Amino acid sequence: xxxxxxxxxxxxxxxxxxxxxxxxxxxxxxxxxxxxxxxxxxxxxxxxxxxxxxxxxxxxxxxxxxxxxxxxxxxxxxxxxxxxxxxxxxxxxxxxxxxxxxxxxxxxxxxxxxxxxxxxxxxxxxxxxxxxxxxxxxxxxxxxxxxxxxxxxxxxxxxxxxxxxxxxxxxxxxxxxxxxxxxxxxxxxxxxxxxxxxxxxxxxxxxxxxxxxxxxxxxxxxxxxxxxxxxxxxxxxxxxxxxxxxxxxxxxxxxxxxxxxxxxxxxxxxxxxxxxxxxxxxxxxxxxxxxxxxxxxxxxxxxxxxxxxxxxxx
Amino acid sequence: xxxxxxxxxxxxxxxxxxxxxxxxxxxxxxxxxxxxxxxxxxxxxxxxxxxxxxxxxxxxxxxxxxxxxxxxxxxxxxxxxxxxxxxxxxxxxxxxxxxxxxxxxxxxxxxxxxxxxxxxxxxxxxxxxxxxxxxxxxxxxxxxxxxxxxxxxxxxxxxxxxxxxxxxxxxxxxxxxxxxxxxxxxxxxxxxxxxxxxxxxxxxxxxxxxxxxxxxxxxxxxxxxxxxxxxxxxxxxxxxxxxxxxxxxx
Ligand SMILES: Cc1cc2nc3c(=O)[nH]c(=O)nc-3n(C[C@H](O)[C@H](O)[C@H](O)COP(=O)(O)OP(=O)(O)OC[C@H]3O[C@@H](n4cnc5c(N)ncnc54)[C@H](O)[C@@H]3O)c2cc1C
Ligand SMILES: Nc1ncnc2c1ncn2[C@@H]1O[C@H](COP(=O)(O)O)[C@@H](O)[C@H]1O
Numbered sequence: 001x002x003x004x005x006x007x008x009x010x011x012x013x014x015x016x017x018x019x020x021x022x023x024x025x026x027x028x029x030x031x032x033x034x035x036x037x038x039x040x041x042x043x044x045x046x047x048x049x050x051x052x053x054x055x056x057x058x059x060x061x062x063x064x065x066x067x068x069x070x071x072x073x074x075x076x077x078x079x080x081x082x083x084x085x086x087x088x089x090x091x092x093x094x095x096x097x098x099x100x101x102x103x104x105x106x107x108x109x110x111x112x113x114x115x116x117x118x119x120x121x122x123x124x125x126x127x128x129x130x131x132x133x134x135x136x137x138x139x140x141x142x143x144x145x146x147x148x149x150x151x152x153x154x155x156x157x158x159x160x161x162x163x164x165x166x167x168x169x170x171x172x173x174x175x176x177x178x179x180x181x182x183x184x185x186x187x188x189x190x191x192x193x194x195x196x197x198x199x200x201x202x203x204x205x206x207x208x209x210x211x212x213x214x215x216x217x218x219x220x221x222x223x224x225x226x227x228x229x230x231x232x233x234x235x236x237x238x239x240x241x242x243x244x245x246x247x248x249x250x251x252x253x254x255x256x257x258x259x260x261x262x263x264x265x266x267x268x269x270x271x272x273x274x275x276x277x278x279x280x281x282x283x284x285x286x287x288x289x290x291x292x293x294x295x296x297x298x299x300x301x302x303x304x305x306x307x308x309x310x311x312x313x314x
Numbered sequence: 315x316x317x318x319x320x321x322x323x324x325x326x327x328x329x330x331x332x333x334x335x336x337x338x339x340x341x342x343x344x345x346x347x348x349x350x351x352x353x354x355x356x357x358x359x360x361x362x363x364x365x366x367x368x369x370x371x372x373x374x375x376x377x378x379x380x381x382x383x384x385x386x387x388x389x390x391x392x393x394x395x396x397x398x399x400x401x402x403x404x405x406x407x408x409x410x411x412x413x414x415x416x417x418x419x420x421x422x423x424x425x426x427x428x429x430x431x432x433x434x435x436x437x438x439x440x441x442x443x444x445x446x447x448x449x450x451x452x453x454x455x456x457x458x459x460x461x462x463x464x465x466x467x468x469x470x471x472x473x474x475x476x477x478x479x480x481x482x483x484x485x486x487x488x489x490x491x492x493x494x495x496x497x498x499x500x501x502x503x504x505x506x507x508x509x510x511x512x513x514x515x516x517x518x519x520x521x522x523x524x525x526x527x528x529x530x531x532x533x534x535x536x537x538x539x540x541x542x543x544x545x546x547x548x549x550x551x552x553x554x555x556x557x558x559x560x561x562x563x564x
Contacts, residue, residue, distance in 0.1 A: 011476060071481065072444065073453050095474040099456045102409070102441035106448035111410050111530035114439045128538070129438050133332035134341055137534040144529045178484040179453040182469065187477035196475070200562075224563065232493065242459065242473045242494065249433070249493055251475065257562055268328075274538070278560055280553070295544040298553050308550040313563050 002122050004034035004088040007079055007104075008050055009070075009096045013042070015049040017197050018092030018150075020157035023055045025150045026090060027158065028119040033057045034090070036164075037082060039075050041068040051164040059166045069181030070096055076103035077173040083108060083145060087122075093149035093252070094196075105147040113138060113148035115252075127151070131248045132271035152196065153254035153275045187243030192218075195244065198227035201255040201276075203246060205269075206233035207262020207283065207302060214239050216306045217261065223314050229253070231263045247272035261302040265290025315370040315463060315485070318361040319425040320395065321416060322377045323351040324386045325436045338535045350386045353431025355393075357491040359498040360461055361429050362394045369463050372396050374423070378407050378415055384514060391509035392501040398514040401522065409437070410527035411519070413445035418522040420450055425486060427468070432457050432490040443490035453483035459494040 004026045009016040019036065026034035033055040038047045039062050047061040060082065066074050079100070083089045089104060091097035093115050105112040118126040123140045125148065140146045195201060202221040208214055214228075221228045229246040230239065246253060248268040254275035261282045263269060270293050273279060281294035284301050291297040298305065326332065327347040335342055350358075361373045375390040377383040378401040387398040401415050420428060433440035447454035455461075455470035459478070462469045463485075472479045473492045519526065547553045558564055 072456070073447065076448060095457060095472075098440050099444065099454075099474075102439075102444035103448040103454065105441070106410060106413060106445035109410075111408055111527050112439070112441050113530065114437075114441060124533070130326070130332045130341060130436060131438065132538055134334060135536045135538050136532050137536070139531050139533055141529045141531070176451070176453070178487075180482045182480040182482055184474075184476060185478040185480070236494065241477065243475060243477045248435075248438070257557075274541075278562070279541075279544075280557070291544070291546070293541065293544075295541070296553065296556050297544055297546045298549070299546070300549075305550055309553070312550055312554045 001032070002030035002087045003085065004030060004090060005083060005086040006034050006036045007089070007091040007097070007100065008036050008038045008046060009092050009094060010038065010040065010043070010046040013045050015046045016092070016094070017157050018094050018097070018152045019050060020053050021152045021155040022090045022092055022150045023053050023158035024155040025116065025119065026088070027055045029088060029122050035060060037062070037079065039067045039078060041065050047166045051166050052160045052162055053158045054160070054162040055158045056162050056164040059164050060169045061166060062169055062171045064171065066175050070100070071179050071181055072100040072103045073179045074175050075100055076107055077175060078171045079104045080107035081171060081173045082169065086145065088146040088148070090148050090150055093151045097149045101147060101149050108145055108147060110144045110147055111140070113140065113146065115151040116148045117151045117154040128271070131267050132274055133267065151252060153252045187241040192221060193225065193227040195227045195229050195246070195251055196253055198255055200224060200226035200257045200259070201229050201253060202226045202259045202261070203229035203231070203263060204234055204239070204261050205231035205263030206237060208234060208239060211239045216303070220306055220310050223310055231269050260290055260294070261306065263290055264288050265293055315364070315426040317372045317374065317423060317425040318364060318370045319419065319423060319428045320354070320358045320361045320373060320375045320390070321428070321430040321442070322354045322358065322375050322386050322390050323431070323434045324348050324377060324379050324383045325351045325434055328352055328435055334535055334537060340535055348382070348385070350389055351431050351434050353433060353491050353493070355498045356493065356495050357429035357431055358390055358393055358395065359496045360491060363496065364463060370427070374399065376401065376416065376419055378403055378412050378519070380404050387514060388509050389501065391512045391514070392505040393499060394505070397512055400514060400516045401519060402516055403519045408527045408530060409439045409441035410445055411524065412442050413449055414527070415519055415522055415524045416442070416446045417449045418524060420446070427463070427485060428488045430488065430490050432492050443488050447488040450488070453487040454490070455481055455483050455487060456490045457492045458489050459492050461489060461495065
């Protein structure tokens with residue numbers, strides 16, 4: 001039997017949806033579900049949200065002023081102490097989980113399974129390597145805790161309908177004072193849907209040409225209720241902020257519909273959209289490799305196609 | 315700052331099309347172009363710039379892997395590192411094993427800053443820097459896109475899902491480089507010649523007293539699932555019809 005602990009991700013007093021996806025993964029490892037650990041300075045709302053997810057057995061909440069910002073060096077010793085007795089410790093494969101979980105794994109003296117994408121057994125999992133060009137099956141040795149980050153695009157979020165208990169737990173772990181949060185400068189999403197949870201994503205590459213031209217994509221996105229993403233080239237060129245980057249080193253997303261404009265289709269980009277339901281590519285170069293990956297392709301100039309599309313869908 | 319340690323991993327070049335070996339025991343690496351992991355090149359560039367600005371006096375590079383890693387270490391020396399350390403190991407080196415070896419070197423060398431890439435583009439683990447920081451019990455600043463050193467501390471801007479996070483860490487610390495931290499320099503021929511004379515020390519995992527981590531075993535290698543071949547449409551009305559057909563925007 002497995003005993004699973006999930007480290008909740010939250011911000012602005014809300015539970016991040018990545019946690020609900022970890023719960024679905026946990027349910028595949030063991031149908032009994034999982035405990036969720038919320039670390040924060042004021043976590044009542046987040047804990048209540050976690051408690052309402054199907055598959056959550058208990059919510060443990062550790063409230064300390066030091067937990068106000070998610071500093072891995074501060075959170076890891078608390079997680080490692082509370083992990084005792086658990087066979088699995090899971091976190092999301094978001095920048096929060098990628099920062100924290102390896103630090104936890106090292107404190108526990110075990111390897112980490114990064115980007116867990118499929119469960120083959122309680123200790124056997126699949127994960128992508130080489131930017132998704134190969135998939136490996138890995139197994140964690142018996143008698144060692146499984147520490148993993150869950151590739152959120154591979155699991156649907158667990159839905160509400162649960163009613164887990166919430167327990168406040170203390171943490172005696174000694175916390176370091178060598179790291180200090182200064183500020184979070186928010187990116188470009190604004191009021192648009194979140195890139196990682198949106199049903200539809202409109203994405204632009206170097207072909208969009210400038211920051212000003214990205215307005216075209218924002219307008220289309222707003223008309224159809226989509227989030228906006230970008231390729232690395234578009235971010236590097238300064239057209240959009242970094243948090244909009246999709247791909248191997250940006251966000252891995254799984255929208256139902258992905259509309260790519262002026263993106264060539266480099267493997268590092270494609271690895272971020274493999275799990276999209278439908279990929280539509282618009283590119284003026286008929287040879288662009290994105291057409292190999294797309295479900296629907298249209299050769300043409302994005303500056304003509306976007307306004308026409310906006311009119312047709314509006 | 316006295317010393318900066320930079321970790322360079324030898325990986326299949328990012329432009330190479332990855333193919334599985336016919337027996338599925340791994341990916342084809344014979345006769346394939348190998349390079350410094352791109353994130354590590356950025357880490358080294360950052361260290362060199364700190365030294366050039368007079369904020370550090372020495373930069374040394376470290377790699378763990380087969381003796382061929384000397385090529386990547388020589389490239390690092392040609393970029394401007396002062397000396398190199400190779401920890402020779404022919405088998406697979408898991409992130410925890412690498413972190414344990416780096417800790418041994420950290421204890422010996424007492425660097426003020428250790429720079430790594432945020433992730434190796436072969437295993438895509440994104441773990442080693444965080445693990446080293448945990449074992450060393452020092453701060454970590456992962457996914458750095460800006461690094462400012464001010465006396466005994468560093469202010470680091472990190473690329474996170476919500477935007478840019480700024481944290482301040484006391485030195486010594488571990489920082490992992492993201493793509494936008496800088497653009498690495500090109501090495502010039504004379505530098506390559508000069509690099510041949512720079513010191514390169516060879517150690518072994520066993521010699522360092524490092525226990526290899528065996529808690530995770532790779533059982534199988536497979537191709538990713540192929541998507542079904544798509545269709546091309548000729549104009550916007552046809553695209554809209556196809557979207558409607560798939561159940562969108564009806
Ligand atoms: C270690 C590493 C990690 C990386 N991680 C990522 C990542 O996470 N995400 C990512 O995206 N990339 C990543 N990259 C970069 C990747 O290799 C590509 O360089 C990048 O994706 C290219 O972006 P692009 O398609 O926008 O630009 P380009 O390759 O320059 O393509 C632009 C396209 O726009 C088309 N175009 C131009 N004008 C028009 C027009 N008017 N109408 C229609 N089409 C037009 C062109 O035909 C062309 O195909 C990474 C690279 C490395 C080395
Ligand atoms: N064998 C190695 N030799 C040198 N550096 C390494 C090695 N393994 C990992 N690293 C460093 O750790 C970073 C992250 O690697 P990984 O955790 O494997 O994604 C890399 O970008 C390197 O800087």
